[in-house]
Amino acid sequence: MAAQRTPRNPADGPTRERLVDAAISVLAASGPAEVKVRRISEEAGVSTITVYHHFGGVRGLLDEVVIRGYSSLRDALLDAEASDDDPGVQLFAMALATREMARSNPHLYDMMFGLSTRGTYRATTPPTPTQHHFREAYGVLVGACERMKTAARIDIDDPEQIAAQLWSLVHGFVSLEAGGHFDGHEDPVTSVLAPMAVAQLVGNGENRVRATECARTAYMRWRTVHQD
Incomplete structure (x- = not known):
């Protein structure tokens, strides 16, 4: 709307x-x-x-719009982090928070991540003055991955590597959902996003039962807050 x-x-x-x-x-x-x-x-x-x-001019203003967007994303990821002590639940909650932000203002999300342009202006074509603001938001995700590693729940040496994989997964899902590619699914979160994220974590060492339960916990909590 x-x-x-x-x-x-x-x-x-x-x-x-x-x-x-x-x-x-x-x-x-x-x-x-x-x-x-x-x-x-x-x-x-x-x-x-x-x-x-x-x-x-507009270009400078739009840089500030993108920075504001990254700040909002960081706040949403921090809220997701605070929602549970389990870093696995935190990761799934962060995925849902990112999706919610994209759904609430898709044009802003697109501009933040270079999916839309205004004339010749592309907000995220590197190098830009906005990149370190994205890194601040992204760092919240990396922190949860670090906690997964510390708890020996993933067997990957570099937590940022799994963060990059998960970010790519969530961003791809969000972009495809925004384009209407999952309109035939009754609930794209349970049929696409959660199974895909579970498989990614399991592939990096997490227990499948625990990963599935983390996804369920995060989603049920999200539904309590957001569903009519």
Whole structure:
């Protein structure tokens, strides 16, 4: 569902933050093609020159949008980490948190990971000023993998290696689901994401029964919070 636009009072909040909020709102409602200086400035209740004054143009503003997205992702992953003491449950909870973020604002997610463009601008074409912000979010995932290794539940030497595998798995699933490729599945999490993630962990040394139970625990907790 498209985000509802709310009239903004120019006196409310710091101008830079209002502009980032406005850009995210426009992106959610209309997609990257409508992320334009005039549209954003109208949404924020400021003059068009304000965008150039604070960000140098749309490109600089979109870098801040992407940074905000990574910050939100990091917060969501930290919440997933705090949801359980078991690092296996944490990993599955992080997968679900990533999926939820992508579903709540797919255009923002696409821009964060280079799946959409605005004109010639591609938010994540390296090198960018946003990459270290992604690394901060990604580091939460690596931390859970490190705890799996410390507990001798995976037999891989480099925890970042399994983190990269799991991130690729989840990101691929999220992208395909967003494209409607799993529309024929009653529940893509239980039929695709969870079995795939379980198989990945088992292939790296985790016990299948324990991995399956971790996935079930994380998903049932997610359903309690998110399902109608």
